[in-house]
Amino acid sequence: MNIDRFRHLAEACGAEIERWPASERAAARALLAASEDAQRALGQARVLDAWLDLAAPAVNDADAERVLAAIERRLAPPTTAWIPGAAGSTRRSVWSAAGFLALMGVCGFVLGQFELVTLWRSTAPQESGFTALVASSSPSLAWDQ
Amino acid sequence: MADVAAGDRAAFATLTRRHLKRSLALAQRVVGNAQDAEEVVQDAFLGVWRHAEGWRGGEASFSTWLYRIVVNRSLDYRRRRGFAPLEEADDLPAPAPDAYAAVAERQLAASVDTAIAALPDRQRAALSLCYYQELTCAEAAEVMQVSVSAMESLLVRARRVLRAKLQPLIGPSGEES
Numbered sequence: 001m002n003i004d005r006f007r008h009l010a011e012a013c014g015a016e017i018e019r020w021p022a023s024e025r026a027a028a029r030a031l032l033a034a035s036e037d038a039q040r041a042l043g044q045a046r047v048l049d050a051w052l053d054l055a056a057p058a059v060n061d062a063d064a065e066r067v068l069a070a071i072e073r074r075l076a077p078p079t080t081a082w083i084p085g086a087a088g089s090t091r092r093s094v095w096s097a098a099g100f101l102a103l104m105g106v107c108g109f110v111l112g113q114f115e116l117v118t119l120w121r122s123t124a125p126q127e128s129g130f131t132a133l134v135a136s137s138s139p140s141l142a143w144d145q
Numbered sequence: 146m147a148d149v150a151a152g153d154r155a156a157f158a159t160l161t162r163r164h165l166k167r168s169l170a171l172a173q174r175v176v177g178n179a180q181d182a183e184e185v186v187q188d189a190f191l192g193v194w195r196h197a198e199g200w201r202g203g204e205a206s207f208s209t210w211l212y213r214i215v216v217n218r219s220l221d222y223r224r225r226r227g228f229a230p231l232e233e234a235d236d237l238p239a240p241a242p243d244a245y246a247a248v249a250e251r252q253l254a255a256s257v258d259t260a261i262a263a264l265p266d267r268q269r270a271a272l273s274l275c276y277y278q279e280l281t282c283a284e285a286a287e288v289m290q291v292s293v294s295a296m297e298s299l300l301v302r303a304r305r306v307l308r309a310k311l312q313p314l315i316g317p318s319g320e321e322s
Contacts, residue, residue: 013300
């Protein structure tokens with residue numbers, strides 16, 4: 001290694017020879033031990049390093065945690081916001097359907113009980129309310145008649 | 146990363162936590178301020194999550210890949226936001242005669258910050274990777290996808306500009322005073 005290369009590396013990589021290319025470190029140290037020019041070049045690099053150290057970005061734990069939380073929030077797929085709602089909607093739908101069926105059952109029972117509507121004339125003996133409810137709630141039974 | 150690629154959110158949280166501070170510091174240095182850096186880093190990690198499936202490599206190369214994403218997004222961010230280039234940046238204020246004794250370290254750091262922020266983007270990114278992230282020239286060159294000699298050249302130019310900018314503070318010879 002000559003002094004020009006040494007200066008170049010000191011200028012590029014700073015005074016910490018450990019950060020220099022691994023293949024050139026031994027030669028650099030040898031030159032440093034023998035050359036005042038090399039020592040001067042390293043000294044200048046060290047001064048600039050010290051100034052750069054003043055401006056080392058500091059990231060505290062609170063900042064990191066805040067960013068972590070923000071990433072977590074953004075990571076949630078856009079569907080997440082409505083997934084719980086959607087789950088609720090599903091539950092609501094089930095209950096709505098059950099309520100609707102129950103209402104229809106009651107209507108069918110009432111209609112059948114009081115013979116307000118006659119869908120077909122059965123020749124069988126008078127059915128019980130429950131049988132009518134099942135029959136009126138089962139279109140396939142009615143359509144099969 | 147295999148777990149992350151498989152959609153494991155806990156593994157991703159662990160990975161993020163491991164690399165977050167260094168990524169923030171890198172972005173902060175390249176973008177120029179902490180607030181924008183946070184946005185850049187969020188985007189970078191979300192990009193990691195989205196593209197984890199295609200990842201092939203070990204932990205060391207993951208750092209390289211991550212830093213590449215952070216640097217590229219930081220540079221894009223600056224381009225989009227139209228940050229002032231070097232020639233438009235203000236010169237450092239000349240220190241008062243008793244500056245060396247009177248100026249607080251924080252103010253000195255702010256001066257260095259100003260000088261670094263005024264560097265051209267790629268020089269600042271190179272300096273951030275090699276100096277603040279403590280990567281070797283070869284590692285930083287891989288991050289920025291340039292040759293090692295090109296990386297050295299970026300660093301030399303960056304440090305020369307900084308030395309010139311900070312000359313009023315450093316002193317005429319550049320030796321310790």
